[in-house]
Amino acid sequence: MTSESHAGLPQRPPTLHHTRSAAAPSAIPSQRRAQPGLEHFNSAPADAAEAIVLACCGSRRWARRVVEHRPYPDLESLLAGCDEAGYDLSPADVHAVLAGERSTGLPPSAPQAAHTALDAAHTAYEAKFGHAFVICLDAYGRDECLDQVLAGIRSRLSHEPDEERAISAEELRALVRSRLAHAMADQSESDTPDPAGR
Structure with missing residues (x-):
């Protein structure tokens, strides 16, 4: 564990946080529409901007690298910068983030058999690799998530640790990219004036 470990850092969203719903054709917000969230991020004090990224990635080094390269002309540039900063992390940094x-469980309303299967799969994965199973599910609808997670865990349990570390790091970068895109969209919504003037 390095000094960039997760101790004392804000809780990130669960690994399965961002998925498509029937009302949302794409989990990644449009990169071409007006971007008040990005404007806010570009102009915010460094510590406030770092906190936004830190909540998505859990690594101060990763967050600082993203913030140092402001301003970003568009969301695509920000997400590319986030990817680049993620690639620059050392293996120890990535391990600390992982x-x-x-991992996220299912809604309480899900069948008990599904809870049992998911819990068992997560336990087996974490016992072998020492960290939560991470996967970005932006390409799938909510009704596909359980199957994708179970299939992913079963497949990846056969990997050697070095191979799985590389795959986990790639999934982690995709997940952080998704979280950051949503953070920009959420900021945009909070900056939008209430049409009723409230």
Whole structure:
């Protein structure tokens, strides 16, 4: 564990946080529409901008690298910068970020058999690799997520640790990219004036 570990950092969204719903054809917000969230991020004090990225990635080094390269002309540039900063992390940094991730369970209304299967799969994965299973599910609808996670865990359990570390790092970068895109969209919504003047 390095000094960039997750201790004391804000909880990131769960690994399965961003998925498509029937009302949302794409989990990644449009990169071509007006971007008040990005404008806010570009102009915010460094510590405030770093906190936005830190909540998505859990690594101060990763967050600082993204913030240092402001301003970004568009969301695509920000997400590319986030990817680049993620690639620049050392293996120890990536391990520290993965150690801070947490797996998500199912809604309480899901069948008990589904809870049992998912819990068992996560337990087997974490026992072998020492961190939560991470996967970005932006390409799938909510009704596909359980099957994708179970299939992913079963497939990846056959990997050697070095191979799985590389795959986990790639999924982690995709997940952080998704979280950051949503953070920009959420900021845009909070900056939008209430049409009723409230």
